[in-house]
Amino acid sequence: MIDRSFIGHALPSFTVTADHRGLRAFAWATSQSDAVYYDPCAAQAEGMQNCPIPPTYLFCLEMEGPDPTAMRRLLDIDIARVLHGEQHFTYHAPAFAGEALQFEPVIMNIYDKKNGALEFVVRQTVVRRAGGEVVATLRNTTVVRNG
DSSP, rough: OOGGGGGBBOOOOEEEEEOHHHHHHHHHHHOOOOGGGOOOOOOHHOOOOOOOOTTTTHHHHHSSOOOOHHHHHHHHGGGGGGGEEEEEEEEEOOTTTEEEEEEEEEEEEEETTTTTTTEEEEEEEEEEETTSSSEEEEEEEEEEEEE
16 A cells, blocks of 8 residues: 555655657647747747647656656555556646746645555646746646556
């Protein structure tokens, strides 16, 4: 069983900057046809400071942190038993290429179902831009199969 005392535990925060190369690759992979997602001039022509970060790209940026396995290591979770349970995004403000974004992950809940056969770890990450404005809140549920 995963130790429930880690509920509320803050994982190390980190800063990631979205670059144009990664944004272009993501736009291509997700079939974004609007040039604002890969051409800074097109974004500026639309009144944006730079290419906007597509909403789900924040998950990719979170995985670019210095230790994307920190939670699994902390909770001693074997990757072979992990399933992706759920991903949820709440957006508060747009973010743009070139911005340094601060990611602040916290373990919000740990619970089980089916008499412990499945355990769930809910992580919430607040994403802020320089100055502290909240850009988004990411919520991820990891499922651990036991037995």
